[in-house]
Amino acid sequence: MRAGSHSSSSVPDGTRQAGTVTRAVEASLARIAARDPELLAWKYIDPDRVRRLASERDSLPEARRGPLHGMLIGVKDNFDTSDMPTGYGSPIYEGNRPSADAAAVALLKSSGAVIVGKTVSTEFAGWPPAVTRNPRDPSRTPGGSSSGSAAAVADGMVTAALGTQTLGSVIRPSSYCGVVGFKPTFGRINRAGVKPLAESLDTIGIIARSVTDADRVYRALSSAPATNFTAQAPKLAFCRGPNWHLADDDARQAIEHFIEALRAAGLSVGEIDVSTLEPLAAAAKLIQDFELWRGLAFERTRHFDQLSPAFQAGVRAAETLTFDDYNRAQRLGRESRRRFPDLLAGHDAILSLSATGAAPAGLGSTGDPVMNSTWTLLHVPCVTIPVLQGRSGLPIGLQVIAPRYADDVALRVAHWLHEFHGRAQRAPAEAGAPPNPA
């Protein structure tokens, strides 16, 4: 399925007169040809197909160009595509050819985007690691399960990529790879044609290098109106946790320093106690496991020996979960969602860590989703921005969390903080000046 993906990097005739999209596609294909043999972010690319699409886009008259005209986007291999094989990260589906595009893919295409190829997913978007390496340090995991999407964006191969998050599969790899990741409110982006892992948690997310690019893709998919990227300073609350004790010292210090910098710049940052949310991560895991045992009933009953040993072990453990266990966990999720707005105590958004630390060494694990699964179960929008750094120099994400349905708030706050960070980086001396105080 990778045939042709790295063999052809020759520039076709006529590039000199080529349109903007074709030039962008050639740059993308060249980057992929140069870098992907090491990073293995892509499951499938057909350069001829991508060039043909680019040429079609370039020949479109201005009036027929969509809002994402020519944007280069990678799609995780758990989204069905009618024109590319779709393997769901499993050998069971090697060479599988879906009869339709997933809804999100069709919406991107009809908005003018160029789908560059399929990015590597872990097995059924679950926990067993895939082959992809972290562009910031190829000896490390890029995280998962949207491994290829995060790596492809971080390496500059595409402008944005689609991923999915069941526990922490968009925010965590984005954090490890040093890019922006956005998991909208549950239900915001239609999931038709995405292979379910756990349907009450699965959420389509967007990985990009800027909040504004993530926002553009989000609006094309959700039909949400334009986000108001105001310069007005947000009302923020810092929260240690839940599961703060599982974060490493490096990550804890990085976020504490960032909060101090915000305060030093004149912003008032509150603090809130989210210890009541402590049991949610385990509940989310239980819900995932109960649902995947049923949702993957065909694969489990018919192709068990083609599941990886790690997935087999997960399936066996999931079999012991009862209907009552599941209902208790779902009830906790519902009640916590109901109480969550009060927890925010008037703040626009919560700031927390996007992962327990920088990308772990090695490719034997995609890391721990424990800083994400609470928010996934709460259905709340989360954006990670690459503004923290561990002592090793590797990126750590700052997670911006807003109430359900306040996706625009999450994006606005994340954009504001990303800009603040940019200003501070460019002019450390000015960082003490108040950043557009409210």
Add this chain to the structure above:
Amino acid sequence: MRAGSHSSSSVPDGTRQAGTVTRAVEASLARIAARDPELLAWKYIDPDRVRRLASERDSLPEARRGPLHGMLIGVKDNFDTSDMPTGYGSPIYEGNRPSADAAAVALLKSSGAVIVGKTVSTEFAGWPPAVTRNPRDPSRTPGGSSSGSAAAVADGMVTAALGTQTLGSVIRPSSYCGVVGFKPTFGRINRAGVKPLAESLDTIGIIARSVTDADRVYRALSSAPATNFTAQAPKLAFCRGPNWHLADDDARQAIEHFIEALRAAGLSVGEIDVSTLEPLAAAAKLIQDFELWRGLAFERTRHFDQLSPAFQAGVRAAETLTFDDYNRAQRLGRESRRRFPDLLAGHDAILSLSATGAAPAGLGSTGDPVMNSTWTLLHVPCVTIPVLQGRSGLPIGLQVIAPRYADDVALRVAHWLHEFHGRAQRAPAEAGAPPNPA
């Protein structure tokens, strides 16, 4: 795709020594061969495949037989099947061969059921009518969108069938065809591999001839513990509406008479006012339309001219709905779900009509889902039982509605009422005796 479905009705050699499942399958195939040329309930049946499956089941040692051993089940053609074509009720997918079974299908198979074939679905489980006729009166619609499933069960071709309900697609056809239909709480049965129409509403349901058969299938799919079919009389509330004014006189009188009969038998039946739920049916329709415009983006953008004129019109109308319209409708749904337990005022379940009347004449419409869509949006479990009758002698369903997650209560109450009705039918003279007063 119908090849072979009606051509072969000859009894194979060895039937005399055939096992129980084989004998049941032969009876089913004979019934289908005799009746389906008129009723057109089936989209696909391969008698050889079904006979082979029956023989496999019969040869299983007792210890390896599942809880649904040998149960004959039809599956609506919007569920993916790996061993039968899956057309989603649309010519776009004629001959489509999915690579996997839907989760529900795989769970039925691993529970020992025999999937007899695919039943006719309306186009993408939506509103345009399909070819199926009502077994109670073939000049009438069986309802939709689970048209074939309801007709096949009503005609005695299979013991049970799977359907899906987005507005009223399980309860209404069951009502029109005079069978039991069960739409569980939203989320109870895993939807992986079911073609989405509107993912925040789509619910898998079960059509059967008895509540206990529906319950058996439900437990195999949901892992719910055994329902306690107690003889204790339930605490019931009758509700006129919402949308009572849309029900015809015939149906209104039929349910009023049934409520009187319950009271005459000594049961106290309360009444509750659900007029605050009046706006929900329109909200459910709006949510369906907004979501299908996105969920069927591939079909809409790539195969528009293969959609029926009625579906095309629906898609065009849906295009005008805004993100704000959608959010308002979803918010109403959420708030109403939160308030619903108070509305019940201590009753176990609500009784209402399952449809606005008996099956409408002709095949030009599948009827009005307005007596169902409110409850679908509320996510509450509904069971229809064929205990009412219109003046024409055609069946009308009584709908039993319980709070979210009280699926066992909905089933228990429906069973109790079905038994009560059976006793009253058998011995009208005794109907005055109190039915196990609480």
